[in-house]
Amino acid sequence: MEYRKLGRTGLSVSAIGLGTEYLNGRPQDEVVAVVHEAIDRSVNYFDVLFAGADYRDNLGAAFAGRRDRVLITGHIGCAETDGQYRKTRDIAECEELFADLLARLHTDHVDVLMIQFCDEEEDLRAIMAPGGMLELARRLRGEGKARAIGLSGHSVPVALQAVQSGAFDVLMFPVNIPSHGEPGREELYETCLRRNVGLVAMKPFAGGELLQRKEAPTVTPVQCLAYTLSRLGLATTVPGVKSLDELRAALAYLEACTEEKDFTPLLTALNRGTEGHCTYCNHCLPCPASIDIGETQRLLDSAGYGLTDELRAAYRALPAPAGDCLECGNCEERCPFHVAIIERLREAAHLFAS
Incomplete structure (x- = not known):
């Protein structure tokens, strides 16, 4: 495993981390098996997103006895309504859910405290305003409950503003082959590098959409990860998996040869941008009709x-x-x-x- 510095945080993160989004709803024994194998394969960076009790309890069981071997990113701004994801900016609710996260993960801190899903300038201003989410994150860090503060989002202009503000140690952002060449991306990556902001890539498989292709050119997890990890200033990527087979397919990158990592044929075929293409993230929820x-x-x-x-x-x-x-x-x-x-x-x- 290759390890990279996560910006100015001082943390050394595995180039391939693990997104746990798709472990939501899986049986505890499967969650434990996936997390344990990832740790045993030298993955040390884990992104913990959702607010559900079972999801958090399962990860708490998986991290038990191994907390000193992992770096955990925990999100604030993520809640649930009737089992469906819901974005929140209610400070009291966020603080309560964060305390619940620490309790269910059996830890006294997260390594990165991520303010979740900011794609609008108005939202960024509210986050950074007195009494906003950033103030909460800084207070929690001051209490020793977080080591670094990050922001996640999908909008290049808003992410660039956030990085330029100097307020955030880490940026979590989608980086995948379809996004190649989108306006402003290279400037965003360069600004992260210049300002020593750790860049964490989410959605390297575009939510799994790329891996469903049946026509040529077909796409492998190894090619997707090779592209993402080749981007300027990138520290780690967090592919989401829901099974041991999917984890092993991602970690095959570690033993892959140069030919297997070659993503260049895909850049033309898949360079369509991300606009209008679903990545199955469910940031659109909650749905009043309970549609997933x-x-x-x-x-x-x-x-x-x-x-x-x-x-x-x-x-x-x-x-x-x-x-x-x-x-x-x-x-x-x-x-x-x-x-x-x-x-x-x-x-x-x-x-x-x-």
Whole structure:
């Protein structure tokens, strides 16, 4: 494993970390097995996102007895409503959920305290204003409950403002092949490097969308990680996995040869930008109709390569069908990639009803 400095934090992080988003809802024994194998394979950077009790308890069990071998990023600004993700800027709620995170992970601190999902200038101003999220993060750091402060987001202009402010030690940002060449990205990476802000890449597989491709050129996890880790100033990337097989497919990068890492044929074929393309992140939630929008979109994309009985069964198992959409538009307002969610839900409802 290669280790890199995480900006000015003083932390040395594994080039390949682990995003735990897709371990949400998995049985505890599977979560423990994935985390333990990752640690045994020298992964030391773990991103802990959600607020759900079972999710946090499972990770607490996985980190038990191994806390001194891992660096944990914990998020504030992430809550739940009826089991669905919800963004929050309520200071009291964030502090309460952070205390819950420490308790369930059986630790007295996180290594990076990440203010979650900031894509609007107005939100950034509110975060940095007196009494805002940044003030809370600084207080928690002063109390010894965090070692560094970060910000996550998807907007190049807003992220650039945040980095230039000097207020954040770490930036968590999507870095993947489809985003190659997007305006402002190289300036953002260079500014992180110049200002010694640790750059953490999320969504190296574009939420898994890239790995679903069936037509040429097909894409491997190794190629995706090779691209992401080649970006200027990048410290670590946090691929999300939900099983040991997916973890091993990602860690195959460590033994891959130069030819297996070659991503250059993909730059032309997949250089389409991220605008309008769902990465199944569910930042669009909560949905008043209880639709799991991210999973519905994933199944719709998978069905584009052929509608199978397995996909039909997975769709039937969703908490609500796409046809229940109220077309309220809240999801489209929240989506960081400006996906036409309502239209795609109509497509899913029609396709899976056929």
